[in-house]
Ligand SMILES: Cc1ncc(C[n+]2csc(CCOP(=O)(O)OP(=O)(O)O)c2C)c(N)n1
């Protein structure tokens with residue numbers, strides 16, 4: 001099997017390959033969104049698809065998110081498996097009704113009769129001074145609303161497997177890729193954004209967390225780009241004699257509560273790191289899960305690092321102040337160990 | 340109707356200022372990011388949407404404004420803000436993320452907000468349109484004769500907010516003028532691939548308001564059409580829609596390879612660049628002498644250079660200031 005894992009791809013190329021392979025295998029899969037055609041997606045998620053599959057299956061849309069995301073729902077109900085791209089998750093505001101009142105609820109309203117097998121792909125995350133309407137993660141908000149799965153890959157292997165699983169899933173899946181994990185040539189280089197990806201199609205199950213690094217002293221539970229930050233922090237902490245386990249949730253819905261509980265029962269300490277807003281979000285949910293499932297195992301109150309409840313500011317020193325990074329994680333773990 | 344010489348010259352002076360500002364921002368933006376482009380790097384990080392080529396739309400409207408009028412603009416806002424007279428130093432400082440900026444570095448180039456003159460913009464397509472409607476609603480309720488202007492791109496005309504805003508403005512007979520900057524592209528998507536009809540100005544009739552197409556990227560043509568629309572709004576005659584066919588000379592954002600537009604298309608744009616055609620006309624018609632032109636350029640450049648020097652030398656906000664200004 002080793003030969004199959006030799007090839008390396010960036011996360012962005014892994015996503016585009018996953019979509020292409022499913023389009024190849026299934027005539028009902030098609031893509032629509034702004035600049036997904038000639039441009040190949042602003043973040044390259046649909047790179048090369050127009051040339052391969054033509055404009056009938058790779059459709060550039062007007063800037064009409066309510067229209068085309070709603071249309072994806074209608075197509076999904078009628079035998080297609082659409083992939084609709086919302087260019088930046090921050091733009092959900094112009095089309096959220098279709099997403100949460102329609103896409104996410106039709107199956108339930110129909111008493112389980114009507115299926116909505118679609119994928120809503122979207123770019124999220126900050127750290128490059130794109131300001132408050134182009135830098136949010138917002139996955140906690142999507143996860144809060146029942147009826148849609150929420151997937152957040154952190155590396156190329158998972159990105160491909162999760163995308164194929166998302167396309168084959170009979171439920172609406174919101175597939176949220178952090179711009180910082182894609183390996184784009186015009187972003188700050190990230191060595192963790194490139195990695196081995198098998199050429200053949202495969203799936204990574206939705207709702208299964210991964211232990212990105214084994215450790216025994218403390219669990220850092222996170223998702224997306226902060227998985228990379230946590231891995232960087234774990235190296236620093238290792239040198240200081242602290243063994244850090246990093247849990248990559250990979251999806252918020254379904255949430256792998258067993259993995260959270262298992263890790264905390266093992267390490268007895270929990271730090272949750274999230275690039276989303278602090279209050280009413282993922283950090284609270286993960287900590288609650290740990291308390292419900294591993295209260296007696298905890299040696300210290302669980303801690304969290306997230307965006308203090310402010311919009312993402314533009315100016316670099318302001319933005320760096322609010323975003324989680326490796327230094328903050330190191331400090332957070334050290335405080336936990338001291339406590 | 341005759342156009343006062345002062346207006347003809349003021350429009351040109353504003354154009355020079357805008358173009359030079361965009362050139363300097365572009366140079367600084369790219370300079371810090373090469374050889375390997377890193378969007379997060381440099382004195383001006385993040386996305387940068389510049390408006391070189393679209394100057395006539397902004398400057399043609401402004402001579403008709405008066406104190407208290409309000410503007411909402413787009414992700415490509417600099418030309419409009421400069422033409423309206425938003426403080427150039429504070430605007431530049433905001434783009435550099437400095438504490439002396441319009442928003443103390445919180446907003447950046449897509450989120451410029453000024454109270455005097457009243458200017459706002461947004462990175463979300465068509466987001467400013469209903470806000471302009473609301474400004475006009477306030478003016479009407481207050482009995483003032485101020486007007487609101489909403490600038491938006493051809494791409495925005497396919498957003499729900501466009502249609503809702505036009506209907507509301509007409510329904511309530513509000514003093515608002517909608518100005519479409521039709522550069523025929525929304526990033527890589529050409530208008531004919533996104534818009535079911537040829538001219539967005541035709542959509543005005545669906546909402547019972549006048550719609551005018553300005554087929555030339557020419558400040559004088561914009562001036563004449565805007566004069567009528569703004570006067571009508573001021574006099575209680577209700578909203579209108581103006582569509583100007585203009586040119587985005589550079590990429591959608593800096594760093595855009597712009598491979599989706601042909602070389603012929605780009606060459607044709609460069610050929611008809613209003614920064615060449617408009618002054619040529621002013622000179623040949625004797626509105627401006629070469630000496631006056633030289634002086635005007637010198638002054639405009641000096642103002643821009645001063646604003647950028649101010650921005651560069653200003654301090655960054657303190658990191659913890661990120662926590663300020665969430666609530667009043
Ligand atoms: C609601 C929303 N959808 C998509 C985008 C991404 N986007 C930014 S600019 C742009 C194109 C806008 O085209 P147009 O309105 O014609 O303005 P132009 O850029 O040509 O000046 C798009 C799609 C956005 N900012 N907001």
Ligand SMILES: [Mg+2]
Pocket residue numbers: 492493494520521522523524525526
């Ligand atoms: Mg446009």
